[in-house]
Amino acid sequence: MLNPSADPHLEKGIVTQLRGYLAQIDLADDGRLPPERELSAALGVSRTELRKALDVLEAEGQLWRHVGKGTFMGSRPLDTFADIAALARRSNPAEVMRARIVMEPEICRAAAFTATPEDIAEMRLCLTRSRQADTWRQYEAWDTRLHRTIAEASQNTLLLGLFDTLNAVRRAVTWGRLRTEPVKPLPDHHSFAEHEAIVDAIEHRDIAAAAAGMRAHLQTVERKLLDRQ
Amino acid sequence: MLNPSADPHLEKGIVTQLRGYLAQIDLADDGRLPPERELSAALGVSRTELRKALDVLEAEGQLWRHVGKGTFMGSRPLDTFADIAALARRSNPAEVMRARIVMEPEICRAAAFTATPEDIAEMRLCLTRSRQADTWRQYEAWDTRLHRTIAEASQNTLLLGLFDTLNAVRRAVTWGRLRTEPVKPLPDHHSFAEHEAIVDAIEHRDIAAAAAGMRAHLQTVERKLLDRQ
DNA sequence: ATATAAACCAAATCCAAATTGGTATCCAAC
DNA sequence: GTTGGATACCAATTTGGATTTGGTTTATAT
Numbered sequence: 379m380l381n382p383s384a385d386p387h388l389e390k391g392i393v394t395q396l397r398g399y400l401a402q403i404d405l406a407d408d409g410r411l412p413p414e415r416e417l418s419a420a421l422g423v424s425r426t427e428l429r430k431a432l433d434v435l436e437a438e439g440q441l442w443r444h445v446g447k448g449t450f451m452g453s454r455p456l457d458t459f460a461d462i463a464a465l466a467r468r469s470n471p472a473e474v475m476r477a478r479i480v481m482e483p484e485i486c487r488a489a490a491f492t493a494t495p496e497d498i499a500e501m502r503l504c505l506t507r508s509r510q511a512d513t514w515r516q517y518e519a520w521d522t523r524l525h526r527t528i529a530e531a532s533q534n535t536l537l538l539g540l541f542d543t544l545n546a547v548r549r550a551v552t553w554g555r556l557r558t559e560p561v562k563p564l565p566d567h568h569s570f571a572e573h574e575a576i577v578d579a580i581e582h583r584d585i586a587a588a589a590a591g592m593r594a595h596l597q598t599v600e601r602k603l604l605d606r607q
Numbered sequence: 608m609l610n611p612s613a614d615p616h617l618e619k620g621i622v623t624q625l626r627g628y629l630a631q632i633d634l635a636d637d638g639r640l641p642p643e644r645e646l647s648a649a650l651g652v653s654r655t656e657l658r659k660a661l662d663v664l665e666a667e668g669q670l671w672r673h674v675g676k677g678t679f680m681g682s683r684p685l686d687t688f689a690d691i692a693a694l695a696r697r698s699n700p701a702e703v704m705r706a707r708i709v710m711e712p713e714i715c716r717a718a719a720f721t722a723t724p725e726d727i728a729e730m731r732l733c734l735t736r737s738r739q740a741d742t743w744r745q746y747e748a749w750d751t752r753l754h755r756t757i758a759e760a761s762q763n764t765l766l767l768g769l770f771d772t773l774n775a776v777r778r779a780v781t782w783g784r785l786r787t788e789p790v791k792p793l794p795d796h797h798s799f800a801e802h803e804a805i806v807d808a809i810e811h812r813d814i815a816a817a818a819a820g821m822r823a824h825l826q827t828v829e830r831k832l833l834d835r836q
Numbered sequence: 837a838t839a840t841a842a843a844c845c846a847a848a849t850c851c852a853a854a855t856t857g858g859t860a861t862c863c864a865a866c
Numbered sequence: 867g868t869t870g871g872a873t874a875c876c877a878a879t880t881t882g883g884a885t886t887t888g889g890t891t892t893a894t895a896t
Contacts (some may be wrong), residue, residue: 413887426840432888449888476765476766477763537709538778655871656856675879676856
């Protein structure tokens with residue numbers, strides 16, 4: 379066959395054949411379609427030609443492929459690698475505090491519903507350890523763990539993931555901002571009483587007090603943060 | 608030996624012996640120390656007694672343990688899963704709805720503070736287009752854009768980023784589900800009135816109504832979602 | 837020349853076996 | 867009767883090899 383125009387025609391035929399096949403089969407929930415080796419056999423075309431047709435559909439954004447995983451319908455799920463770094467670059471401490479005040483009280487409210495005795499025991503451990511901390515670094519470690527334990531107690535992996543993202547951005551934003559006071563937290567540090575009020579509210583299933591306590595606590599933190607600037 | 612006071616003394620001895628051993632060995636980079644069975648043999652004590660000593664050190668927060676992983680020095684690392692694919696895999700539609708109900712009303716409250724006339728104009732555009740949608744796919748596109756416009760109006764890049772993350776997980780989790788309805792949204796679809804109430808509240812700077820409206824809207828969505836199961 | 841088939845590669849997945857902290861049971865010692 | 871030690875077992879996790887899968891190369895045939 380000397381005329382090369384016949385070949386594109388043939389390839390387009392494979393593409394439309396593949397389109398019809400994909401429209402007809404009801405694929406799995408994850409949108410995965412059969413591996414190329416099976417698909418080429420089912421369609422009666424060679425794997426090479428099938429891959430050309432898949433290239434077209436992939437260029438159209440109708441499917442995406444990944445080695446070892448397979449070929450999937452729909453658009454490729456967002457890759458979230460630069461997320462935290464990008465967010466931290468465009469954000470600032472004030473925004474982080476505002477976001478915390480928006481999110482954490484509601485997470486705390488949900489946690490007051492679902493916290494288990496084990497969760498509350500871990501919260502109490504964090505309270506004790508944060509009081510005993512010898513350095514600000516130790517205190518902040520236990521403070522962070524307390525807040526995350528509360529998020530865990532919500533028993534919602536998605537909320538916990540969002541909390542982790544927020545926390546990662548917070549760490550990235552406040553990176554290098556060393557605390558100016560070398561001393562350890564004083565016994566009358568405002569967070570101690572506020573933290574205990576929150577945990578008490580969670581333990582007594584007082585959801586309103588849990589949310590209000592967390593909001594008041596974070597607003598105090600925000601005020602101290604802005605005063606220092 | 609009749610005097611039982613010797614036993615507590617002996618246990619404390621094991622704790623100090625363990626402390627010395629841990630201070631002497633240079634453990635791996637990850638801070639992992641030998642499994643209990645080896646450690647008990649190395650220290651010449653039974654596994655039961657060793658575990659008692661480890662309990663003490665764990666209560667002090669100097670080490671942490673996890674089944675199948677091992678025992679590690681230092682404080683428990685926060686296994687953060689901020690990856691969208693990982694989140695979607697471990698989450699489910701019910702969790703996504705709960706997370707939306709926790710987050711979006713508060714984002715909406717913040718937006719009622721800061722929304723500009725341009726933001727509100729875009730919201731109104733979304734309302735109009737969603738009413739005119741010919742297919743569910745089109746409707747969902749405008750619905751999604753309305754919710755994101757509200758998040759944008761909060762003027763907090765971090766909150767917007769968290770909203771985008773939540774939305775990406777929602778798309779990944781609900782992918783392939785709810786394909787059963789080929790018809791387009793009916794004119795009396797509940798979302799139309801609810802959406803308008805939210806935008807009205809934002810426009811009038813009625814912060815409480817904005818948050819309440821969004822919460823009511825999402826609770827309706829959640830109820831419809833669960834009814835269908 | 838072009839398409840096909842086959843082989844190979846690296847990334848990802850799968851699966852059974854081994855490891856590990858946690859727990860229960862039985863037994864000896866005092 | 868209580869305490870401590872040895873053993874066995876459990877569930878969560880890790881490990882390592884085999885398999886699967888998309889991507890690439892090579893040889894062959896038409």
